[in-house]
Amino acid sequence: MSGPVVIVGGGPAGLTAARELGRRGVRDVVVLERELEAGGIPRHAGHQGFGLRDLRRPLSGPAYAKALRRFARDAGAELLTETMVTGWSPDGPLELTSPAGRSTLDPEAVILAGGCRERPRSARLVPGSRPSGVMTTATLQQLVYLKGARLGGRALIVGAEHVSFSAIMTLAHGGARAVGMTTELPRHQSLAAFRAGAAFRYRTPLWTRTAVSAILGRRRVETVELTDLDDGSTRAVACETVVFTADWIPDNELALMGGLAMDPGTRGPAVDAALRTSRPGVFGAGNVLHGAETADVAALSGWHAAQSVVHFLGRGEWPAAPVRVECRAPLEWVSPNTIAPGAGEPPRGRFAVRAREFLTRPRIEIAQDARTLWSGHLLRLVPGRSGRLPHDWTAAVDSEGGPVSVFVRSARG
Amino acid sequence: MQRGSDSDVLIVGGGVVGCAIARELCCFDLRVTLLEAGADIGAGTSKANTALLHTGFDAKPGTLEAQLVVRGYRLLGDYADRVGIPVERTGALLVAWDEQQLAEFPEIVERSRANGYGAIAELSVEELYRREPELGPGAVGALEVPDEGLICPFTTPLAFATEVVLAGCELQRGTAVEGIERVPGGGFRVLTGRGEWRTRFLVNAAGLRSDEIDRMLGYARFTVTPRRGELIVFDKLSRSLVSHIVLAVPTKVTKGVLIAPTVFGNVMLGPTAEDVERKDDTSSTALGLAYLRSEGRRIMPALLEHEVTAVYVGLRAATEHVDYQVSIHADEGYACVGGIRSTGLSASMAIAEHVRSELGEAGLELSPRAEPLPELRMPNIGERSERPYQRGDLIDRDPEYGRIVCFCERVTRGEIRDALAAPVPAVDLDGLRRRTRAHMGRCQGFFCGAELAALLGAAGERGAPHEPAGAAAGAGG
Numbered sequence: 049m050s051g052p053v054v055i056v057g058g059g060p061a062g063l064t065a066a067r068e069l070g071r072r073g074v075r076d077v078v079v080l081e082r083e084l085e086a087g088g089i090p091r092h093a094g095h096q097g098f099g100l101r102d103l104r105r106p107l108s109g110p111a112y113a114k115a116l117r118r119f120a121r122d123a124g125a126e127l128l129t130e131t132m133v134t135g136w137s138p139d140g141p142l143e144l145t146s147p148a149g150r151s152t153l154d155p156e157a158v159i160l161a162g163g164c165r166e167r168p169r170s171a172r173l174v175p176g177s178r179p180s181g182v183m184t185t186a187t188l189q190q191l192v193y194l195k196g197a198r199l200g201g202r203a204l205i206v207g208a209e210h211v212s213f214s215a216i217m218t219l220a221h222g223g224a225r226a227v228g229m230t231t232e233l234p235r236h237q238s239l240a241a242f243r244a245g246a247a248f249r250y251r252t253p254l255w256t257r258t259a260v261s262a263i264l265g266r267r268r269v270e271t272v273e274l275t276d277l278d279d280g281s282t283r284a285v286a287c288e289t290v291v292f293t294a295d296w297i298p299d300n301e302l303a304l305m306g307g308l309a310m311d312p313g314t315r316g317p318a319v320d321a322a323l324r325t326s327r328p329g330v331f332g333a334g335n336v337l338h339g340a341e342t343a344d345v346a347a348l349s350g351w352h353a354a355q356s357v358v359h360f361l362g363r364g365e366w367p368a369a370p371v372r373v374e375c376r377a378p379l380e381w382v383s384p385n386t387i388a389p390g391a392g393e394p395p396r397g398r399f400a401v402r403a404r405e406f407l408t409r410p411r412i413e414i415a416q417d418a419r420t421l422w423s424g425h426l427l428r429l430v431p432g433r434s435g436r437l438p439h440d441w442t443a444a445v446d447s448e449g450g451p452v453s454v455f456v457r458s459a460r461g
Numbered sequence: 462m463q464r465g466s467d468s469d470v471l472i473v474g475g476g477v478v479g480c481a482i483a484r485e486l487c488c489f490d491l492r493v494t495l496l497e498a499g500a501d502i503g504a505g506t507s508k509a510n511t512a513l514l515h516t517g518f519d520a521k522p523g524t525l526e527a528q529l530v531v532r533g534y535r536l537l538g539d540y541a542d543r544v545g546i547p548v549e550r551t552g553a554l555l556v557a558w559d560e561q562q563l564a565e566f567p568e569i570v571e572r573s574r575a576n577g578y579g580a581i582a583e584l585s586v587e588e589l590y591r592r593e594p595e596l597g598p599g600a601v602g603a604l605e606v607p608d609e610g611l612i613c614p615f616t617t618p619l620a621f622a623t624e625v626v627l628a629g630c631e632l633q634r635g636t637a638v639e640g641i642e643r644v645p646g647g648g649f650r651v652l653t654g655r656g657e658w659r660t661r662f663l664v665n666a667a668g669l670r671s672d673e674i675d676r677m678l679g680y681a682r683f684t685v686t687p688r689r690g691e692l693i694v695f696d697k698l699s700r701s702l703v704s705h706i707v708l709a710v711p712t713k714v715t716k717g718v719l720i721a722p723t724v725f726g727n728v729m730l731g732p733t734a735e736d737v738e739r740k741d742d743t744s745s746t747a748l749g750l751a752y753l754r755s756e757g758r759r760i761m762p763a764l765l766e767h768e769v770t771a772v773y774v775g776l777r778a779a780t781e782h783v784d785y786q787v788s789i790h791a792d793e794g795y796a797c798v799g800g801i802r803s804t805g806l807s808a809s810m811a812i813a814e815h816v817r818s819e820l821g822e823a824g825l826e827l828s829p830r831a832e833p834l835p836e837l838r839m840p841n842i843g844e845r846s847e848r849p850y851q852r853g854d855l856i857d858r859d860p861e862y863g864r865i866v867c868f869c870e871r872v873t874r875g876e877i878r879d880a881l882a883a884p885v886p887a888v889d890l891d892g893l894r895r896r897t898r899a900h901m902g903r904c905q906g907f908f909c910g911a912e913l914a915a916l917l918g919a920a921g922e923r924g925a926p927h928e929p930a931g932a933a934a935g936a937g938g
Contacts, residue, residue, distance in 0.1 A: 082868055083908075132865045134850055145871075147860035150853035168905035170771045175745040178774075180890070183910060190911030197911070261747065297768070299904075301869075304698055 059088020061334025061350035062161035068354035070123025087113025138307025179265035313381030479666035503618030509775030533811035547843025553609035671799030690732030869902025
């Protein structure tokens with residue numbers, strides 16, 4: 049079997065791309081989903097607030113996932129579940145494994161929409177013993193919302209981003225109490241309303257400038273040792289569960305297998321404003337391109353990739369040597385991160401930028417070969433949340449020139 | 462109190478050494494019992510080590526260890542090929558980083574030759590960097606040991622234990638020995654929290670606790686001081702950085718920090734070597750991990766750019782003696798097999814052969830089994846051979862081998878089903894990990910953690926895996 053478009057990953061980005069391709073008259077759109085059911089992370093995110101920017105209505109995660117599945121199927125896309133891409137050489141077809149057997153697909157266009165994952169404890173090098181009860185938010189959500197598990201007891205949440213606050217609610221649903229939330233940063237990275245909810249409704253304290261320095265326990269977690277990063281003092285917190293939240297990384301194995309050029313900042317495939325990767329016919333969409341944006345933003349990225357695919361199927365053009373966009377610390381990444389002629393506007397008409405630190409009124413400069421392309425202030429940058437840079441400067445990029453550099457001229461901490 | 466069956470030989474300790482001895486004896490017409498204190502076999506020192514198949518080139522000549530590692534290398538290599546234990550014969554490069562280390566080379570070569578291994582050879586610095594281009598700057602010389610290899614530390618004891626069970630011998634997990642009494646007229650009563658066993662011959666292969674078992678019989682020959690080794694396992698995406706096992710020049714205390722591929726397609730950095738007090742202190746430490754990272758940055762800077770998949774900690778059963786502590790008391794039928802350090806995996810089958818032969822001389826009757834053991838083929842979890850998800854023929858016959866549950870390591874529902882119903886079934890997530898690679902990968906359960914917990918839970922409710930209780934009841938005397 050071989051259709052003109054294969055979408056790898058049936059989360060918000062992939063399903064939205066499938067729907068849009070169908071709407072635009074593209075036949076033979078196949079979505080490959082390795083889970084039992086398409087829908088991605090929202091399948092097991094029991095809280096509200098999905099679908100605001102794309103569907104213009106608030107939904108729970110599972111309801112949002114269900115709606116996206118229906119839209120994609122209604123638009124004519126084929127959703128193949130329990131189907132995983134298990135091989136892809138830089139010049140070969142997609143190799144698939146599913147209960148139906150082994151097969152290959154060599155479509156005209158591929159959209160990579162495999163999403164991202166949270167770094168687990170081991171990747172964060174948190175020492176101590178290896179008891180059970182240590183998990184990421186996604187595992188917690190699946191245990192509670194998909195498997196109906198009752199956790200009970202006390203939990204510590206590591207991280208203070210949007211998803212970290214959602215973990216308080218998930219824990220409550222699973223009968224566990226969040227006894228604290230830690231971040232190594234000087235303040236939380238989410239919304240004031242979420243912080244207030246955590247403090248007053250769930251009585252969960254936020255411990256800033258605090259590192260998890262050890263996890264201890266024989267079979268189950270017994271205590272967690274916390275270190276105050278300012279004075280070096282340590283203390284023990286008794287709990288049975290530790291949830292490592294956020295610290296997202298694109299699930300980028302497939303992109304690397306397929307020989308795609310990667311962006312060192314995002315750790316996902318490098319893409320231009322049309323979401324074209326370095327490999328002709330291969331696009332990227334959603335959170336496989338960078339650490340997590342919310343599901344609706346990923347969906348809009350999928351919509352954008354679909355427009356680019358339609359354009360490509362008609363003409364077959366592919367940029368030869370795009371100009372790279374690099375960012376300097378304390379900036380972490382910029383996306384899209386290559387500039388190519390004819391790419392048009394980026395998704396949602398913006399370049400997303402992330403910083404590793406809190407920056408107030410940062411003055412950002414975009415330059416190529418010592419020539420300033422754009423300069424201006426952002427209100428603020430919060431680690432783990434994207435700032436918005438304009439895109440009109442891309443017209444002034446010299447396609448024969450050196451890399452474009454994005455950096456902070458000045459800021460208050 | 463329930464009582465287990467009467468045995469001809471009872472082995473205390475289901476690590477790789479105890480399992481190998483039990484398997485060796487099962488080839489004869491003997492009633493053999495293997496007792497393991499932990500929830501699973503191979504779950505102590507045997508599971509967290511550097512997983513190298515050593516030639517024995519660097520052992521101290523003339524020691525029992527040297528003799529058994531050299532022989533064990535061949536025995537285990539052949540056995541691995543026969544039953545499907547993942548092995549990769551990558552060869553090793555022993556790298557000197559200063560003149561002092563370089564000056565050790567003649568002695569290392571001489572020692573290797575004394576151990577009967579002559580293929581060791583010096584490489585030029587240019588050739589070293591041609592073979593390992595990602596090596597950090599500053600190497601001044603290297604020795605090549607072309608026959609050093611990697612072996613799966615999980616499948617090895619599991620294959621041995623599987624043969625023990627298939628031979629109709631008795632394996633009891635979750636059974637810690639609390640006391641041993643001599644029976645007047647010969648033999649031993651072995652007391653455990655789950656009843657007592659009687660045996661004519663007794664083998665102490667209790668690893669970290671081998672000194673305690675030895676003392677239960679009134680001996681005081683050695684003390685095990687657990688030596689902690691921390692290991693960092695890097696993402697499979699780093700595998701192309703390194704082709705060989707990159708060894709350090711050994712010191713009196715340790716073989717040093719090495720970088721090596723694993724049979725699962727990762728790259729490993731470690732181990733540390735630190736004496737600790739408690740025999741269950743398998744905690745990683747901030748200091749240890751920082752030390753490994755600084756060593757890694759020096760040896761292979763590009764490796765440190767990769768994501769860390771896992772951190773493992775093992776305790777080696779080091780003693781105050783240089784050599785293995787193996788002694789046979791022919792008069793009472795007791796074999797002490799203690800102080801087996803990091804070479805125990807490579808030497809395991811030769812240790813077993815040695816112990817069997819000594820027990821034979823001590824009067825254990827060794828007549829061949831009426832029927833030979835059935836041919837064993839272990840499920841392949843190595844990266845270099847085909848795994849079920851890659852086999853269209855297998856999936857066509859049984860679609861469960863096409864249902865991938867663990868995405869990072871491509872473990873299928875069929876393999877998990879098999880591991881939960883195997884002759885030595887998995888009883889917990891760690892056991893499932895060692896048998897299938899599930900949960901071993903970069904996401905550490907982000908995608909599959911809840912599903913694996915559910916599959917284990919369902920198996921537990923069916924009563925399938927909780928082998929200790931069920932099998933013990935059946936074996937009661």
